[in-house]
Amino acid sequence: MYHIILYWIGLLTVAPSQTNNNLTVAYSVKFNDEFDRGRKERLYQASLEISEGRSKYYMVAKESFQPTDEHDLRFTPDSSHLVFTSQNESILIAQEYGFNGKAFFVSDSLYPMVWEILPDEKKIDSLVCLKARCHFRGREYIAWFVPDIPIPYGPWKMGGLPGLIVDLQDVDENLVIQLQSIQFKSSAFVLPSKVKYTMDKHIEELKKVTQRLQQSASVDQSGNCLSCKGSSKASFYFWEKLPQ
């Protein structure tokens, strides 16, 4: 875990005038499945592929999901958090899962978070990193980015900093993402086309569904509820918190 081999980028080899901008960035991810409730951490392997001004981020769990009890349900598969970006078109497309378990794409804003660059500086091995902080969808994140790698990408939906994000975590350490390696290669990928379903619409839909399920659960005494803490109350926990 701690001995992470990172391939990057030195200097001084004479080469053609244009450098290779296709990168594959590997991250290790630690995610607390019981966020906002308790702690049950799982490890993931994540990959950020960058090619021709576009990026694709996805992660695969190293351990399978273990429900806390029979009512603890999870609607996303262990391979999730698929996120595409396009710098040219200034769009971000993320894969979401409905309560029926089916996947669909949502069009979201590209890097809407407002970053504040902090004076802290640290080295991750030889990489000089600067610290930045932002609030995004109900959580506060701390990111470390490398100005010497001048690409505005990062893991998941994070980005927009003047350098690659190499470390990212929320302040409660529910999500901890650390850089593993960077390589000069990237497989071709295509962005989903014609995604008109926006995040704003998705949030409205989620609000309606959760409200309906809560009302339904409040009269359902059989315990057949979703992530419920009691027989008559359903609680829903979203990583991207729904606005009130």
Next chain:
Amino acid sequence: MKVFLGFLIFVLLGSTVAAQPFVRKVTGTDGKPVLSATVIFKPLKAAEVQIFAITDAEGQFRVQLKPMSRYQVVVRHLSFETDTFFVESLPGGISAPERIRLKPRHQQLQEVTVVRKPPVVIRQDTVTYRADAYAGPDTRKVEDLLAKMQGFSIGSDGQITYNGQMVERVMIEGDDLTGRSYQLLTRNLNAGYIDKVEVLLNDHENRILKEQGSPGKVGVNLTVRKNLLGKWNGGVDLLASINKRYEADGHGILVKKKLKVFSFFNLNNIANNPLDEAEAYEEIENTSASQSGVSGRDMVLQSGELFPPDLPEKYVRNNNDAGLAAMLTWKSGKHTSARLVAGAQKRSWMANLSSNIKTFPDSLQAWQVSNDILQEQVPQTAFLRWTANTDKGKKAVVQYGIQMTFLRQNNRYINLTGIDISDSLLEQLKNVGLQARAGWRATMKVNKNVVSVTHAELWYQGIDQGLSNFSSRYAGYFNLKSGNYLQIQDFSVRGWGLSLGQNWVKKYSSWTMKIGGSIAYTNEELGGRARIMNIQADTAYHSAQIMQVKLADLFTSIRLDKWKKMSIAAELRAGPRLLEWKGARNTATGGNLMTEWVYKFSLLQTLRLTWQYSRDLPERSGFIPDPLISGNGAILRSISLSKPEQQHLLQLGFFSNLLKHQLSWSLRWQLRTGQTLYIPDLFVTPAYSVNGWQLASGNWSSMVMGTVEKYVHPIRGKLGLSIVGNALNGMIVLNQEFAITRNRSVFAEVWWAGLIVKKIRLETRFKVTGNLTQLDQQPAQTLWFPGWSQKASWQWSEQGFISCLWRASPFGSGKYAHGMDAYLHQKIGKRWTLRLQAHNLLNQQRLMTRQISAYQSGSSSYVLVGRYVLLGGSLQL
């Protein structure tokens, strides 16, 4: 009132100055727009925040620049060379290049392998810190390094605590060269010499006892960088200043496998004691009360002050010290070794010969002769100790030995410790052990009586590996001691103590809880046979991972017929989002003790509250015997009280950052009473800042002062009046500052002018301070202190500048000082910094310091520091 109203209007007008938009297009040399280039604006003023932008598909970016600000702009892209230029936001517009064209990158980045090492590794009872992760330009010595590491706390005397526990020794590569005087090591050794810092939570001088699972103390082991092993490392400082003050110190260290040598010296007449003992301080009475307007009691010659006030020679202390420690190891085969450690200081010396013969029965023998004043808390002590241990299988260890202590003072006596038996009966069942220890110790006093100490200890330690992710440890302590603990100046304490404790340790956190009590009897010294009862309870929670420390400590000592004393302390810190609370209370009644309350409260860096109340009663040298309920013996607490004085200090500060508006204010109220002075002071320091303007009011040395400050680039102007002009990319700033004090004192800074042309900055400053002071028992005086300075500087980049300052000001009544400072700063590459500093002052006697210092610092392998003093002539490497 009118003045403040004017300030307020001025600030409000200033707040309307809006940020200026800055738009540029980034293209390649072929004119095509560059997408996703990163543009970072680094403000040249450290207090401001960095801003940045990313270019869009058209290659454009847009930022909002603060007015009157200057930035270094760095434009980067993977396919292009990095471009750097300066941008200056002026009232008349923004000074910046119109075109940003990036040249194609002709260098291919190649792969390298980088290993990310964790800064802290915890393995069983050892916490290892990687020095690289904490080293920086401000970590010159090992002590600076330790202060940065979570869990460490450094006292003013250099004593180190780790998570609330006192560090007993600091070793270098596993060997103890300095004993309890480890400050000599931590305050002299270069931080760059160290590779890792290992905290041994279960440190034992006796290897056999450690193997048996006996609970140990906290020790620190420093490992040396591999490339510096076997090489001499050290430094020398020679300094001199006015009034013939001087200081010279240096150290050298050599670490090899079989030989370790550490030497140091410190010669000075500035009361700088390498061990920072209290005697290095000297209080000066009313030396300059008429000039400063405050009590002369403030004029305290601080330890290590190279530029003290102009004091009579009689107050100058000489504190010279020197020492040498060496360790030689002889090893034969796998199981047999001998080790000689010898050391000497100015006032103490020590020799220790130990042998380790690992045959059957396993034994460790040690002979030690030393004269270490810190070892026994008693001056002029020498002792001879011989101990041997025999390991009887895995279930018992027998320790036997003899110790003779020779005390050379008025009371000559020999302390004979005979046959100190530690018999451990261990039942090692799945890492759970029960151990009992019993022994006796006899002390024979030559000229009076014979006293004896009997102690028994019983403690339990269990190790539960538990779940795979956690390991925990439980320990309980039972300590019963009886006998006479203390024999100093015909004063003795006899008592019994009992303490119980529990310690839970998890991977990154620990929680300890102890409770105990003791009762003791004193002899006639304090006015009759006194019964003293001590009650102690403390609990602490430590989490190294998230830097949380919680410490509670209660200590009550009651002399049933005369005085009582109670102390309670609690501390809670949480980070990195700061939540800090500190509380301490010491109370005593009965004539010779001190009362002190200190409360500090800080919440999320927005609210700070400090209240301190202390009261010293009439001077009397005395000591409070504390027959401790834990540890190995009594500690003599010596308190020398000064003249009666009461002091209240209440400070409340509020700091808020609301969008771009910063609001801070603090209220400070101080009340002091003494024999001759009664000076209540009211400190009110509200401040409001927005857009670089700051309105503040402050109190300075019993004066009340109001200021309006504006960050006017490049000169920070403090002012009631500010005129800003712009001529040929330069500017002129005029400032006035005026304050009226409560004691009819006048403080005025008449004008301050600056001119900047390109990267050259010229400043002239003239200041007049008038002080009309009337103290309670002093006649009114009017003193005027004019002073002026001229400064020229040239900054060629963000990381490099040179400046030269000449100043003249009254140094005291009838004396003028002329000074010249030159300062060169250049950051070379990413790792190296070069600083050259020259300093020269001349007073009427033409005798001042001429000093040049230069250093390079790098985080890779070593720190090189050089300092040269022309007067003394020295060089430090």
